[in-house]
Amino acid sequence: MEKITSIFSERLLKVNGLILKKMDSSIPLISEIAEYILASGGKRLRPLLALSSARLLNYNGPDKDVCLAAAVELIHTATLLHDDVVDKSNKRRNKKTANEVWGNEPSILVGDFLFSRAFELMVDTNSLEVLKTLSKASCKISEGEMKQLIFQNNINISKTDYINIIKGKTAELFSAACKSGAIISTNDSDEISALETFGKELGISYQLVDDALDYQSENKNFDKSIGDDFKDGKISYPIIISWERSEIEEKNFWKRVIVEQKQTASDLSKAKALINKHQGIKKTYELASLHAEKAINALSIFENSNIKESLIEVANMSLSRLN
Amino acid sequence: MEKITSIFSERLLKVNGLILKKMDSSIPLISEIAEYILASGGKRLRPLLALSSARLLNYNGPDKDVCLAAAVELIHTATLLHDDVVDKSNKRRNKKTANEVWGNEPSILVGDFLFSRAFELMVDTNSLEVLKTLSKASCKISEGEMKQLIFQNNINISKTDYINIIKGKTAELFSAACKSGAIISTNDSDEISALETFGKELGISYQLVDDALDYQSENKNFDKSIGDDFKDGKISYPIIISWERSEIEEKNFWKRVIVEQKQTASDLSKAKALINKHQGIKKTYELASLHAEKAINALSIFENSNIKESLIEVANMSLSRLN
Numbered sequence: 001m002e003k004i005t006s007i008f009s010e011r012l013l014k015v016n017g018l019i020l021k022k023m024d025s026s027i028p029l030i031s032e033i034a035e036y037i038l039a040s041g042g043k044r045l046r047p048l049l050a051l052s053s054a055r056l057l058n059y060n061g062p063d064k065d066v067c068l069a070a071a072v073e074l075i076h077t078a079t080l081l082h083d084d085v086v087d088k089s090n091k092r093r094n095k096k097t098a099n100e101v102w103g104n105e106p107s108i109l110v111g112d113f114l115f116s117r118a119f120e121l122m123v124d125t126n127s128l129e130v131l132k133t134l135s136k137a138s139c140k141i142s143e144g145e146m147k148q149l150i151f152q153n154n155i156n157i158s159k160t161d162y163i164n165i166i167k168g169k170t171a172e173l174f175s176a177a178c179k180s181g182a183i184i185s186t187n188d189s190d191e192i193s194a195l196e197t198f199g200k201e202l203g204i205s206y207q208l209v210d211d212a213l214d215y216q217s218e219n220k221n222f223d224k225s226i227g228d229d230f231k232d233g234k235i236s237y238p239i240i241i242s243w244e245r246s247e248i249e250e251k252n253f254w255k256r257v258i259v260e261q262k263q264t265a266s267d268l269s270k271a272k273a274l275i276n277k278h279q280g281i282k283k284t285y286e287l288a289s290l291h292a293e294k295a296i297n298a299l300s301i302f303e304n305s306n307i308k309e310s311l312i313e314v315a316n317m318s319l320s321r322l323n
Numbered sequence: 324m325e326k327i328t329s330i331f332s333e334r335l336l337k338v339n340g341l342i343l344k345k346m347d348s349s350i351p352l353i354s355e356i357a358e359y360i361l362a363s364g365g366k367r368l369r370p371l372l373a374l375s376s377a378r379l380l381n382y383n384g385p386d387k388d389v390c391l392a393a394a395v396e397l398i399h400t401a402t403l404l405h406d407d408v409v410d411k412s413n414k415r416r417n418k419k420t421a422n423e424v425w426g427n428e429p430s431i432l433v434g435d436f437l438f439s440r441a442f443e444l445m446v447d448t449n450s451l452e453v454l455k456t457l458s459k460a461s462c463k464i465s466e467g468e469m470k471q472l473i474f475q476n477n478i479n480i481s482k483t484d485y486i487n488i489i490k491g492k493t494a495e496l497f498s499a500a501c502k503s504g505a506i507i508s509t510n511d512s513d514e515i516s517a518l519e520t521f522g523k524e525l526g527i528s529y530q531l532v533d534d535a536l537d538y539q540s541e542n543k544n545f546d547k548s549i550g551d552d553f554k555d556g557k558i559s560y561p562i563i564i565s566w567e568r569s570e571i572e573e574k575n576f577w578k579r580v581i582v583e584q585k586q587t588a589s590d591l592s593k594a595k596a597l598i599n600k601h602q603g604i605k606k607t608y609e610l611a612s613l614h615a616e617k618a619i620n621a622l623s624i625f626e627n628s629n630i631k632e633s634l635i636e637v638a639n640m641s642l643s644r645l646n
Contacts, residue, residue, distance in 0.1 A: 026466060027466050027473070029473060081433050105472055106469065110471045111435075112465040113469070116461035119442055119461065120459060124457055126451060128451070131442070131454060134374055142353075142433070142436035142439060145432050146432045149429065173328060218635075299391055
């Protein structure tokens with residue numbers, strides 16, 4: 001991430017400034033909560049995707065790329081606020097979640113506020129195509145989250161359903177960020193489509209790695225606490241792999257901890273051991289690599305450049321978090 | 324409401340058809356919840372305001388008015404879903420709320436879905452001005468809801484703060500519905516501004532009447548259960564009036580039931596009696612009348628017509644619910 005972050009350091013400052021401006025509200029508690037969650041970090045990956053896609057296509061207009069990058073980050077932040085309520089999470093990035101500090105009610109309403117502010121920013125791009133792309137992505141995100149909720153604790157989820165969930169909850173926004181960055185820069189539908197694919201495949205790869213990291217013991221550069229998904233009974237790829245290769249006794253373990261959600265202190269370790277036994281992390285890494293490769297291949301229509309290289313680096317960085 | 328509803332009966336059918344189409348999702352539970360809350364009724368007042376504003380200005384384009392009307396209803400519905408979670412409501416319009424039937428989590432996510440669908444519909448109007456108006460209104464709605472949450476159980480709320488809350492949570496969307504209907508029909512800024520004012524003043528008047536109805540014993544044509552606000556410790560105009568005119572012992576009653584929220588079965592009757600003693604309903608009606616009058620006056624720049632008359636009728640109907 002260092003390369004891309006340094007290339008766009010000046011743009012990112014503008015994005016952060018715009019985000020802060022958009023957090024301003026006549027209700028101080030709204031600004032307080034919004035700043036808390038936005039300050040609690042993140043790598044600004046989605047804004048960087050929007051900025052790089054625009055730069056790759058030589059965007060040289062006014063600050064539409066900055067509006068777009070800020071809008072995408074606000075959609076992401078609104079989603080996090082609502083997710084943490086839905087998942088009853090109390091920690092994110094080693095800080096208390098907003099719902100833990102202020103309760104569910106303000107988190108729901110501030111999420112709505114940020115979502116509306118994101119739409120205001122999108123309108124500022126003056127592009128109906130951008131608005132179409134991002135409003136459609138927002139629908140798909142809610143559908144993904146909803147599907148995840150429906151399949152929670154359902155150990156029999158198919159790989160297809162699981163991939164559809166992560167396509168919705170993660171890959172849609174990655175994809176829309178890249179596509180929108182392209183839309184403000186060109187009319188060439190092949191180039192727009194290539195960046196859309198890059199974002200989608202990168203998003204799938206990124207989420208697969210995230211899901212594997214939930215069962216890795218080293219917690220470096222990871223946004224959540226280890227074992228969060230496990231505690232919530234969320235099924236992810238490493239579990240699906242382990243489940244389909246398990247014998248009866250092992251299946252009973254998964255049923256108890258995931259379906260019935262009866263967990264004891266040592267169960268996370270046991271889950272990790274079972275996942276390793278059945279190569280759950282390895283298989284997840286392999287699938288993530290496949291999607292990262294697809295992402296990188298989508299960029300083949302573009303000439304080599306500093307920006308293209310840094311996008312490829314992002315795809316590789318996402319994977320390397322697992323090493 | 325009969326006149327306006329009959330004028331637009333054909334348009335409303337189209338609006339309902341479009342709403343149903345937009346509820347369609349690959350996740351059946353989303354459609355199920357969305358249809359449940361949309362079917363549970365409402366008078367489609369906001370869509371009617373958008374349709375009439377367009378018709379008043381002789382809108383004769385394709386179906387942008389229908390898109391707009393559907394979008395406004397979806398924003399309203401999304402807000403209801405989230406409100407019911409925030410307020411922990413279990414009944415609305417004599418039916419169980421969605422959060423009561425399916426839980427908070429799906430209500431939050433389906434609210435987000437409807438909100439995104441609303442934005443998709445707005446994009447279909449192809450008007451950046453409409454998008455600007457409605458995204459700004461959405462921000463103001465969240466701010467109003469948040470302010471209401473902050474002042475919950477605070478008996479010392481000023482009249483100004485209370486009016487600001489209802490401006491945000493109710494009048495903004497009424498106003499944006501009218502303004503957007505005007506925007507798709509004309510470039511005349513005086514006409515757009517007149518309809519914006521009509522919507523805003525009507526919205527304030529409408530919410531004041533709603534707040535008074537919460538303490539009226541006859542529950543005809545009223546969307547909520549009698550005493551809902553009271554149970555939640557929500558301060559509204561009738562209480563503000565009663566509080567400022569109360570003696571010490573009466574003030575202690577209000578502190579107990581609203582601030583400490585320690586209520587017994589007979590307290591709602593006692594609250595009603597105190598409100599009547601201090602003319603809380605009468606004063607609320609007077610203020611609502613004043614705003615209805617402002618709404619009607621805003622229409623004075625338009626020539627007399629069937630549509631103008633029916634808009635005036637809506638303002639009068641809103642008031643007459645208190646009789």
